[in-house]
Amino acid sequence: MKLKNLSVTTLILVYMMACSCTADIDVGGITVTFDGSDDDIKIDPGEGFDLIIELEDPEENDTVDIKVDVLFDNILVLDEYNLDNVDLVEDEECTIELDDGDFDDIWKDLFLGYDCGSHDIKVRIYDEVKEETDSVDLEIEGDEFKRVAFDPEEPSVDEEITIYVEDEDGDGLDRAYIRIYNLGDDESWDEDDEDSYERTDYGGEATFTLEDDFDPAIGRYLFIIVESISGGSYCRVTKELSMKKELVIDGLPSEAKAGDEIELQVLDSNNNPIAYADVTVSGSGFSDTKSTNADGYVYFTLTETGSFSVVATKTDYEDSVIKHFEIKPRSDLDIDIKPDDALVGVKLTITISSKGNEVEDAEVKIKKPDGSFESTKRTSSDGEIEYTPQTVGVYEIEVTKSGYQKTTKKHTVLNEFDVSLSAQVLINEENTITVKDHRGNNVAEAIISVKGTKVAETDSSGKASFIIESAGTYTIGVSKEGFKDYSVDVKAEGSLSVEVSETKIDLDDYVTIYVKDMKDQPIEAELTILTPNGTSTIETSSEMEYTPDTAGKYEVTARKKGYSPSTTEFSVSPYMVTLSSEVVGNYLVVTATRNKEPLSNITVSVTPPESESFFMYTDVNGNAKLDLAQLGEKGNFTISLDEVNYESEIIVKEVTGWGGIDLINLIMWVLLAAIVILAAAVVLVYLKGKGKPGERKEKALTERYKPEKPQGKTRLGRL
Secondary structure: OHHHHHHHHHHHHHHHHHHHHHOOEOOOOEEEEEOOOEOEEEEOOOOOOEEEEEEOOOOOOEEEEEEEEEEEOOEEEEEEEEEEEEEEOOOOOEEEEEEHHHOOHHHHHOOHHHOOEEEEEEEEEEEOEOOEEEEEEEEEOOEOOOEEEEEOOOOOOOOOEEEEEEOOOOOEOOOOEEEEEEOOOOOOOOOOOEEEEEEOOOOOEEEEOHHHOOOOOOEEEEEEEEOEOOEOOEOOEEEEEEEOEEEEEEOOOOOEEOOOEEEEEEEEOOOOEOOOOEEEEEEOOEEEEEEOOOOOEEEEEOOOOEEEEEEEEOOOEEOOOOEEEEEEOOOOOEEEEEOOOEEOOOOEEEEEEEOOEEOOOOEEEEEOOOOOEOOOEEOOOOOEEEEOOOOOEEEEEEEEOOOOOOEEEEEEEEEOEEEEOOOEEEEOOOEEEEEEEOOOOEOOOOEEEEOOEEEEEOOOOOEEEEOEOOOEEEEEEEEOOOEOOEEEEEEEEEEOEEEEOOOEEEOOOOEEEEEEOOOOOEOOEEEEEEOOOOOEEEEEEOEEEEOOOOOEEEEEEEEOOOEEOEEEEEEEEOEEOEEEEEEEOOEEEEEEEEOOEEOOOOEEEEEOOOOOOEEEEOOOOOEEEEEHHHHOOOEEEEEEEOOOOEEOOOEEEEEOOOOOOOHHHHHHHHHHHHHHHHHHHHHHHHHHOOOOHHHHHHHHHHHHHOOOOOOOOOHHHHO
């Protein structure tokens, strides 16, 4: 018995000693600094840093294992970092050194060192020491991208995506690095997430399709944009997008009877079957949801008659379009109601038939939504009755006839919206929507939604307004109890206005072109000027001067991404020319002048009475000649200009003959002869005067006073 007691005592002592050996040691708290002195620093993107952890006051001497966690704004960047055999000395500080190179892959994979701004760095130690924490502040400051844009902003999974990256000066950044992560089912980053990357081209654009790199491509994605694969000097930009595919319901029968099995298949937009999608059939007080099998099929058996709707849903997919169908009664009598979409105040035609043949004199009772009945009606020889519902709700049609089984059918009657909304919606402007019913009455308290989110409600006049802040395609919805839901896709854009200083100018003048936005403020846009000859000039500006060189009509169009284009026109008047004509000798001479000055190298069109038109160029004197003798035609000659930049009145010259003295050529020949004679006289005088100066003078004096011999001429003859 004593041995037993001794053994128990020994075991208790051993256990207590073991517990004391494994107890966490109190290190008296920790102090974390950068490089041993600062508790906050500012660094450039990607710049490294050191963390110094001071264990302030260990309570005993020991060698321990320590684990270290580091959190960057609650993101665990260092997880259970092991420091083995750390020697602690009682009452003496112990220093542990770390740097960002010790951090886990998440640090470099997510480019966290490029996440500009202020961050909390929290350090935690534990394991064989008592858990302690301390924090320091880290600020990262670097260059900012001028713009990082996605087009489209919310792409679908199989849509081409373009990312634009501009540097701080607004120029396209070449070779910018884009890391793309598919975040998986948990929609958060972890090491085994599938990833890819893209690089921008010289213009700062990267264009790709997620389906090319990820399979399947649906899911949530994280995009990280940095200057280069090594990081660079710019702050990172991140964006998350959810990619979904649309569900499509196939196999809906055009007609089904109560009790028939209905087979439906759910596909994606590429006709691939979708397993485990939820398919909900509802209507006539009935609703049932089933999941598709591995091949995308689902089966329903409906025993109720009436109008039903079906929709397919699945996580990470867009809901299918809601489809409607009819379940007809399984009986000898069939009830057909037209139109299918019944509206309040619109006449219904109810046709009763049996096996394709109209049933005459069948008794038809109509139960209204409030439970009361309309007076009994009987079908015509065509098996028809007509009825106009006056209230919203479900109407029950009951048909009886001797020899037939009683048949009933429910039919829903609704109001319908008549919506007035421009197909082009302006961004950052109040856009007005007007809602009436199908009978023209204003609809108050109708809910207006944008992409499924309520943004407004109509007033008593049926009007509401809403604002869309960014360009894109939006689904505008209108809903109200008792009405068929309404939706329309609209394109939201800015509005440009292009104006010119003058709508009509002369050649040699210029026009000033202005571009303004919806608020009448100047805005830079691409200006395309289409000239009369079909060429175009393209400039980017908010205001420019343009000097045309061709007469005619000019078209100016302003374009800018996210804005609807705007076009205006101006015209340029040609130079006015005066045409005159006369017959000189054998020629019809046409003279072109402007401001009483002759115009050379101008194309003149002359159409004779019988021949085709002649085109002639004017000479330096503004004259163009047509040889009438060679042409041999008399009558009215039509004369005009064939020039874009010149314009004149059309003149008609009657030619009755030609020949006679060509006064113009005669005068020219006379002038030419006079010039030749004058030149010869000058030369002769010059030659006679040559010789020695003294001799010339003496001879001149002698000849001057030498008496002449009478020649037998009178004074008049000498003269």
